[in-house]
Amino acid sequence: MEYAAPRSLDEAIGLLSQVGVDARPMAGGTDLLVQLRTGTRRPKLLVDLKQIPGLCGIDCGSQGFRIGAAVSGAEIGECLPLREAWPGVVEATELIGSTQIQGRASLGGNLCNASPAADSVPALIAAGAVCTVIGPGGRREVPVEEVVRGPGETTLSEAEIVVDFRLPQPQEGTGDAYQRMIPRTEMDIAIVGAGVSLRLAESGECLACRVALGAVAARPIRVDAAAEALIDRRPDAAALGELAAQASAAADPIDDKRGTRAYRSRVAGVLARRAAEMALRRAGPRRVAGSPAS
């Protein structure tokens, strides 16, 4: 196996195009290295993306945030403006792996590993994140929910890579949250994950809402029926109950060693409701839209 650490996007895409299916891009590598060890993947070329400037760093501006696809969870956790603006995205990212894993694990890797249970993905979908994809055919913008096709499979073409994620500055009254069920407290894979982002009017009515679930289908899913339970309504117990019921109904999970189908469906509703409650608390007292902080 060969290893390359290109310094530019052009160089990376060139290498990936040359070698084709036997090449594998690597961001943090926290999933990929395990797959190499167990023999689930045997690439001929590893293309390490961490030396490419466009995939590193977080930009915070009045228009919103640009998060490099190879930025580590630890860096994301330390970015106060991002934490202030999108706490649900940050808390989901911080749930990936352990403290050691957080030093490497990235949003790009978490998305492109294409696990139905990836923690950051439902939170990114709920927040409306869009990623920039660049490949031999040029650049395109893709909503996060359109990247994963199924377990281990993405919609990216050969030699395409995710370069960054973009999130807007949240409008006034916005709150987001992510909830995960694992039988332990860490070092585990989500049995269910639920991300919710919503926006409240001054009247307390819910103006907008997005709900996404992980680990209950072949890929992370956006559940509009659950979101509609809150939109244009006061988010009272009845509305939240409806959101939970819709989330459970939308879940189409498998029975496996990590949890039963019935359990996952049921808990999907519970976690969606809990995430919505947390998002409501965060949206509640109006916050000044995050300004670039030191």
Add this chain to the structure above:
Amino acid sequence: MTQKTRDDQTLKWVGTRPIRPDGVEKVTGRARYGADFARPDMLWAKVLRSPHAHARIRSIDVREALALDGVKAIVTGDDLPEIASEQAFVGEEPTDYRMMSQNVLARGKVGYVGHAIAAVAATTSAVAEEALGLIEVDYEILPHVLDAVSAIAPDAPLVHDDLCDRKGEKKAPSNIANEVEMGHGDPEAAFASADFVIDRSFTTQAVHQGYIEPHACLAEAGPDGQVTIWCSSQGQFMIRGYTAKLLGLDLAQVRVVPAEIGGGFGGKTTVYLEPLAVALSQRSGRPVKMVMSREEVFRATGPASASRIRVKIGATRAGNFVAGEAWLDYEAGAFPGSSVAAGSMTIFAPYAFEHARSHGRDILVNKPKSAAYRAPGAPMAAFAVESVVDDLARQLEIDPIDLRLQNAAQEGVQSSFGPRYKRIGFVETLEAAQAHPHYDAPLKANQGRGVAAGMWFNAGLQSSAAVMVNADGSISVISGNPDIGGSRASLAMMAAEEFGIAYEKVGVRIGDTASVGYNDVTGGSRVTLATGKMVVEASRQVIAQLCERAAKVWDVDVERVQWADGKATVPDDDTIKPLGLAEIATGAGRTGGPIQASASGSVRGVGMSFAVHLCDVEVDPETGKVDVIRYTAFQDAGRAIHPSYVEGQIQGGAVQGIGWALNEAYVFDESGRLENPGFLDYRMPVASDLPMIDAVIIEVANPDHPYGVRGVGEAPIVPPIPAVANAVRAATGVRFSDLPLSPPRVLDALDPAS
């Protein structure tokens, strides 16, 4: 020597907390574990394992693999000697050498997915791995059985075609490899006189010991037939004995050098790799190293048995236990030898029953051979019996600790497994739990408190130790037991106490099989107790010699010489200046030569241990997740030589038991393949899952040990499962009878509507 128990006032070291001698090496990563050894020209070996749960091996073709560049030797079952059936009991579970040999390398049949079929030694592990893929095995797949209920059905496939009950009472072969029965009185008749009878059945799943260090060894067979093995295990003498037996070698030909051990918990009291590494070294003429992957550890090394246990207890309205009866079925795996006998012995052990009986069956299934796991057999039995005792307390409306106190075993009571109890500390341990602030602390909504008790025998077995005086007056102690829980420290402390010198002046080394007398395994919570007793005995012999040497120097009658505070003195003549240890040691060449002694024995006078645990849980009613929020473990340690390491044992046992209760379980698919052979999906607790485990040491001295020691390592894993289950019962109102108490199971029971 007199075996008096020293009282607290005279003790300088016992009961203090000095730094362990092996601590710096371990925290700096310098300590050498099983996989840390290498020799020039060393080969790497890998094992080909069965993909089938049950199959006949028609043929094995290794020709292509042998022809691969870099492959130096291959062994299959045909290369190991045929061994006659012979019972052994060196570890903590009964075993048969013939079966052990078949488990190490399959003959004729494979009994579980992961069963070893062949081993390949090559110049690199990648070549060895590649060669495994070139071995052709022709299997005839047979129907398999995966649980005890199916295994005893009349038409069940036989795991062994020709295995009958050991007692030979059954004529036809069956999957019941052994049956045990014990007890006294007539429970069946006595139940009629009880006001309340509770009769309930429980199941537990197979769980792994979960040691962090996978099995690893390096073996070198010389052209002269001499064999050296470097490996991590719970007993270098056990490795030597089993390897020599399985390969037909003389014990004197084999030397085993113990590595540090990264956890064993009973699971390293047998051999898997060592006979293969030696056989490959014999064939290749080169040293051979083997290291298991975590997946191999899960698929092929012993778990603790899955079990089905029915318990029936009758009590009077006043809360006196009238009779108890229990039926225990433990899965042995593909070879006989589960811990069902110990489970049957411990199940009623904490209580005084007029009528008690237990019936145990050792049942063969197509799963990995079970192995000892910390208090083998007892935690599952305690889950069953302590759940029933908890239900009785509710039904009788008696405080659960009062009910246990009312029926507690104590000195003179006839135990359910035979002997009458000597001095034990169960009552004191229960009283300490009842008096602790934890017992009355307030609880919030969805929280509950559980209490449970447990007992472990502890073992004496055979031990040896050597004690040497060095020329500078320092003392070298050689033990023959791998140090798992801090035994170097406790042995050094007892030696320092005997000699009246500083702890730092005692060096403890773990000797190889050629440098100290025979020792049984580090198991049965026996090392501080039994090997400690031999260290004390050898130290006292050395002190007698030191007094003789001083008497010679002074030319006085040795009877007038006394040893105190590291010096020989003549109390009745203050004109004679005391002689210190260093002075006598320096002059030893003129008074008779080196001073040393060794002691060996079959150690008796084991003090049994009792433990009582308090557990608070909070149950999430919407997800079924159980969080342990407070935990206090009480245990009679006899006397804690080094309290930190006693606390460490108590905490470790409690944590393993909590994991067993909540989430740990082997998950097999229908074909008998383990679906969770790794720590991601075999869910042991992580540190953040648990609160601080408070350990409370009770000291009811063991009258048969010079320092009052009882074993401490195993009793703390006995009560946790029922402590957690009883707490969940208190929090939810639901009695759980099946492990693990995982979120799906709990949620399903709380609200079955889904």
